[in-house]
Amino acid sequence: MCKRILKSETNNKGGIPFYKIGSFGKKTDVFIDKDKFELYKSKYPYPKKGDVLISAAGSIGKTVIFDGKDSYFQDSNIVWIDNDETKVLNPYLQYCYKNAKWKTTVGNTIVRLYNEGIRNTEIRVPSIPEQRKITFVLDKIQSAIDNKKQQLALLDEAVKSEFVEMFGEPLVDNGKPFSECISINPKKTEKKDWTSELEVSFIPMTSVGEHGEITTSETRIYDKVKSGFTYFSENDVLFAKITPCMENGKGAIAKDLKNFIGFGSTEFHVLRPIKNISNPYWIYYLTSFKEFRNFAEKKMTGSAGQKRVPVSAFNQILVNLPTMDLQNKFAAFVQQIDKSKFVVKQQIADLQELLDSKMQEYFS
Numbered sequence: 001m002c003k004r005i006l007k008s009e010t011n012n013k014g015g016i017p018f019y020k021i022g023s024f025g026k027k028t029d030v031f032i033d034k035d036k037f038e039l040y041k042s043k044y045p046y047p048k049k050g051d052v053l054i055s056a057a058g059s060i061g062k063t064v065i066f067d068g069k070d071s072y073f074q075d076s077n078i079v080w081i082d083n084d085e086t087k088v089l090n091p092y093l094q095y096c097y098k099n100a101k102w103k104t105t106v107g108n109t110i111v112r113l114y115n116e117g118i119r120n121t122e123i124r125v126p127s128i129p130e131q132r133k134i135t136f137v138l139d140k141i142q143s144a145i146d147n148k149k150q151q152l153a154l155l156d157e158a159v160k161s162e163f164v165e166m167f168g169e170p171l172v173d174n175g176k177p178f179s180e181c182i183s184i185n186p187k188k189t190e191k192k193d194w195t196s197e198l199e200v201s202f203i204p205m206t207s208v209g210e211h212g213e214i215t216t217s218e219t220r221i222y223d224k225v226k227s228g229f230t231y232f233s234e235n236d237v238l239f240a241k242i243t244p245c246m247e248n249g250k251g252a253i254a255k256d257l258k259n260f261i262g263f264g265s266t267e268f269h270v271l272r273p274i275k276n277i278s279n280p281y282w283i284y285y286l287t288s289f290k291e292f293r294n295f296a297e298k299k300m301t302g303s304a305g306q307k308r309v310p311v312s313a314f315n316q317i318l319v320n321l322p323t324m325d326l327q328n329k330f331a332a333f334v335q336q337i338d339k340s341k342f343v344v345k346q347q348i349a350d351l352q353e354l355l356d357s358k359m360q361e362y363f364s
Contacts, residue, residue, distance in 0.1 A: 003044040004075040005032060017071045024055055024078055025064045032072055040072070047073075051080045052094045056113040060104055063097045065090065081118065088123070092131040095138055096123040099363040124363055134362050141355045148348045155337050155344070162333050163284055167322055175318040181275040182282075182319070184311050188231040196223035200261040203254070205268070208238060214252045222261065229263040230270060237271040237283050238264060241309040253279050269309065276324050280331040285320070 010018055015031035023030070040046075047053060049068030054061065057077040066080070083090055103117040126134070202218040202225055232238060232254050239251040254262050273282060 001045065001075045001079045002073045003040040005072065009033070009036060018074070019071060019078065020074045021055055021058050021077050024053075024073075025062060034070075037070065037072055047080045050090045051083065052090050052097060053078055053080050054097060054113070054118070058110050060111055060113050061097060061100060061102050063094045065094055079118075088125055089128065089131045089135065091135045091139070093123070095135065095359070096363065099359050138355065138358060138362075141351055141358065145348055145351045145355065148344050148351065151344050152341060152348075155341050159284065159334055159337050163330065166326055166330055167281075167320065175320040176275070178314050178317040178319055181273065181277060181321065182314070183272040183274050184314055185230075185270050186236075186272050194222060194261075196221070198222040198261070199258050200225065200263060201254075201257040202229075203238065203252075203262060203264040205240060205242075205265040208240060208252045214255070217257075217262075219258055220263070225263040228266070230266050230268045232262045232264065232268070232270045233257070233272075234260045234262075235279055236262075237273075237279060239269045239271055239309075240267060241269045242267040251283055253283050267308070269311070269314075271314075276321065276327075277319075278324070278327040278331050280334045281322070281327040284330075284334070 005018060010030050010032055012029055013031065015033050016037040017028050018030045018032045019028050020030065047066045049066060051066045053064045053066055053073065055063075055077065056079050081093075083093060088096075100121050100123065102113055103120055104111045104113050105117070125131075198221070199219050200222045202220040203214060204216075204218070207214050207216045234254060234257050236254045237251060238254055271282075273279070
């Protein structure tokens with residue numbers, strides 16, 4: 001693993017990209033000084049181009065092939081193996097690890113993968129030519145998936161461009177007081193026809209993706225979730241108040257709820273417009289722009305790693321309110337984009353099913 005980097009040694013302005021668990025395999029906005037990078041790279045372990053990097057904390061077993069570009073990685077949370085490629089090719093090893101059943105240890109707060117867990121994980125080792133053949137097939141499918149994901153990214157970028165063209169860059173210091181426009185965490189209203197056996201939707205924090213999407217939801221019995229969870233209604237906006245979810249701008253519109261009733265993590269803020277605000281405009285305003293997230297993060301409270309956005313942070317925001325005609329025009333554009341995204345997502349799901357089938361064939 002790399003040499004430990006202290007928070008005081010990082011910055012958000014520029015230098016050598018520094019990857020933590022949250023940004024591993026993505027784009028990072030955290031950097032370290034180039035001189036310090038060169039020093040640490042020369043004195044301490046550093047991966048070779050082609051090495052398989054492994055996440056060893058939190059999201060266990062995520063793998064990335066190191067591309068050799070100047071970058072640094074969070075010690076103990078991101079590790080790699082000094083692998084002998086005369087026996088196992090690194091590209092094949094990465095697929096093995098994607099299918100591995102890791103032996104993990106639960107620490108004080110997060111699951112961790114230690115050296116012994118990696119050493120004791122068995123993998124299938126066919127001949128080098130067979131490894132190349134397997135990798136070739138899987139790479140073809142994965143490349144097709146990546147291309148489809150790029151299409152999704154371009155569609156999301158089209159929405160952002162349309163938003164900026166119609167409304168300009170959103171500001172958090174110009175507009176109507178937040179409390180006049182949005183109700184935060186509205187109280188649940190009990191209804192007489194709610195029975196203990198009533199089926200309702202349950203949305204875990206992990207189901208909320210970027211750009212206002214909910215990837216999955218569960219069906220639970222009302223009597224088992226009516227206390228100890230956050231309540232919300234159809235079309236309420238769910239906004240993650242805890243890091244690291246908040247750092248990714250996670251938020252979504254609650255749609256297609258079972259019996260129009262939803263419950264979820266207590267780490268959601270529930271935001272319900274009380275003024276003329278369409279949800280497509282509102283959710284995009286909240287989740288897609290770094291300016292808002294930076295503002296909210298400055299107002300967070302709590303200890304490192306468990307900071308939360310308090311209600312008071314929202315009350316300091318002024319909300320831009322364009323005309324409903326403009327908001328509805330934007331909503332119609334988003335609806336058309338969503339139709340295209342639905343098709344692409346189905347194609348990704350089909351390709352992923354094919355990939356999973358091949359992985360099962362090769363590694364089970």
